Amino acid sequence: MPLAPSVAEEQARRLLAEDLPRRWAHVMAVAQKAQIIGRELGEDGALLEATAWVHDVGYAPDLAVVGFHPLDGARYLDGLDAPRRIVDLVAFHSSAWAEAQEFGVVDELARFQDERTLTRDLLWYCDMTTGPDGSDLEFEDRMAEVRERYGPEHYVTRALDAGMDERRAAVRRSREWLTSVGLADQV
Template identity: 75%
Template sequence: MLLAPLDAEEWARSLLAAALPRRWSHVVAVAQKARVIGRELGEDGRLLEATAWVHDVGYAPSTMVTGFHPLDGARYLLAHSVSERIASLVAFHSSARAEAVEFGVATDLVEFQDERTLTRDLLWYCDMTTGPDGTDLDFEDRMTEVRQRYGPDHYVTRALDGGMKERRSAVYRSRDWLMSVGLADQV
């Protein structure tokens, strides 16, 4: 099933808003960026926004199985008949492959496809330029915030280095595209 943005918003709200209000603030801000970007993205615009709404549902207590939120979220979405494309975008969002290696679930990601498209890069951009409470941050400040929040020994921090080149490339490709369509100052 293709998930409409409004349905995705309601679904994410039901899973995250009360249980994890700070995470919900992050998701709202990521989805707002995706909505603005989606207006210029064409056919994938609504898909980007819908995916932004559900990208962190794997943090919800009711969806956790492995404790690795991209995988848990993607599996949850598939189990509820959401399209494989959306589930795959969730599974691989923001260099999740590097985190999966550190967490020990990299082989589980073979269930999903990392599509390596502009839509994927833009989802990463929206996520990696939004703080945990929904504040707008530039990419480098967001990466610094993640390191400080998790500390030096956490798998997320260790994975930053392993996935930094891929993260940075996705953000730069996104910035280039945003400038080309006149959105660089809007998101």
């Protein structure tokens, strides 16, 4: 089943807006950045925006089977027959492999693929420069916010260190591309 941005938005709204309004604010802001970026991304523009809308649906209480939101979201979307790229991008968003190692779900995550493309980097950029309430943050400030919110012993905080080089590289590549297409000051 195709997952147009408007359909993805409705799915995310239904799953997040009422039960998790702060998460919904984050998702709306990530999707807004993705929509702006998508105008310059060509054929992957709609894919980026649709994925931004659903990247955090795994937090929805009804979907939290494993308790690892990238995996729970990817499984849900896979069950809807969403496009494989969207499913895979959700599964691996924002260095999820590092969190999967800490959480103990590497084998489950391995059924999905990390495509390592510009589109993937841009999704990570949108997510990792948007605060939990939808505020716009610099990458380093966002990483500091995550550390503070979860505390030093949480698996998410430990995974930040394991995936930090890859996160930084994705953000750097995204910024370079955004600058090259004249969007650096818009997102």
